Amino acid sequence: MMKKKIWLSSPHLSGNEMQYIQEAFEDNWITSIGQNIDAFEYSLAQYMKVDNHVVALNSATSAIHLALVMLGTGSEDEIITSSFSFVASANPIVYCGATPIFIDSENDTWNMCPVALEEAVKDRISKGKKPKAIIVVHLYGMPAKMNEILKIAEEYDITVIEDAAEALGSYYQGKACGTFGRFGILSFNGNKIITTSGGGALVCHNQEDKDKAVFLSTQARDHAPHYQHSHIGYNYRMSNIVAGIGRGQMEVLNDRVQARRKMHDFYISIFRDIKGVNVFSEPTADYYSNHWLSAIIIDPEIAGKTREELRMALLEEKIESRPLWKPMHLQPVFSESPYYGTHVSEKLFETGLCLPSGSNLTEADRKRIADVIFDFFS
DSSP, X not given: OOOOOBOSSOOOOOSOHHHHHHHHHHHTOOSSOSHHHHHHHHHHHHHHTBTBOEEEESOHHHHHHHHHHHTTOOTTOEEEEESSSOGGGTHHHHHTTOEEEEEOBOTTTSSBOHHHHHHHHHHHHHTTOOOSEEEEXXXXXXXXXXXXXXXXXXXXXXXXXXXXXXXXXXXXXXXXXXXXXXXXXXXXXXXXXXXOSXXXXXXXXXXXXXXXXXXXXXXXXXXXXXXXOSSOXXXXXXXXXXXXXXXXXXXXXXXXXXXXXXXXXXXXXXXXXXXTEEEOOOSSTTEEOOOSSEEEEEOHHHXXXXXXXXXXHHHHTXXXXXXXXXXXXXXXXXTTSOEESOSHHHHHHHHEEEEOXXXXXXXXXXXXXXXXXXXXXX
């Protein structure tokens, strides 16, 4: 009998999604307005405690782009962002014609290094190029060092955008990731902690910003009986059908967070007695990660094994794992972009591995994973 594949992070439905989708069909709201969108946005806003200031969009990438557009980002601007992230954190900067400035990670959270950030800000200002914004990423659900980052942003009067695409359900000092900056970004891609199959959201803090985001995301149509446009707009709004999936997913979000954290605890127990392997964990009680993806670092000199060897051993048993993000400053498309820091993110990329973390993994799945890991390191 063929073994089923164990995925890194697969969708996990609640069972109620079809109810909300069916309601949209019955009401004939098969468009970018409707009850599902309103209810999904409201539930997200309530969860994150930002009143009703969330805008449901077709992707997190669209949300980052809209945030930059709303800040007036153009070809003369520079935008600081984390190098150690998925490319979607950086691409919208280029969409605006601006220049990305990449910042290295620090070892505690793997997120933007405040020391390298301040070095970059000072250097860009000395060159006559004060950065327009800082896009800080909460990687794999781990909150960044927001106190230090916000202090730097305030001192130099630079707007903060939080890429919390991987961090819905994560908290820093009791406050939801995605609510610290001027704008927050969420993702509901198929592999995220909850999904709408594809989708994202822009978290705002006032009605004016929300209204402007809705306006721009629906092709910026002026208030007139005919089609009139005074601004460039975008087709970025989430559909009422897709939002129905989101409504069902919000009903189980807390359960999904706990299941992901349980997977993290599982790996802590697996690697407790394996030398040379560290499981990515919260550095202090200030951090509460949803552990969207559980990840490890393997020191080959101590473990006698490499990240890639473990990945291949898992793959042979039809278990998906994946190297950590390749830093943006190492990507061919961004090879000419300025970079500040040392080699932290490069080392993480060389030695790190994401392990299966889905909330729908079974005890049998966990046993298969454990058996391969124990056999590999024995």
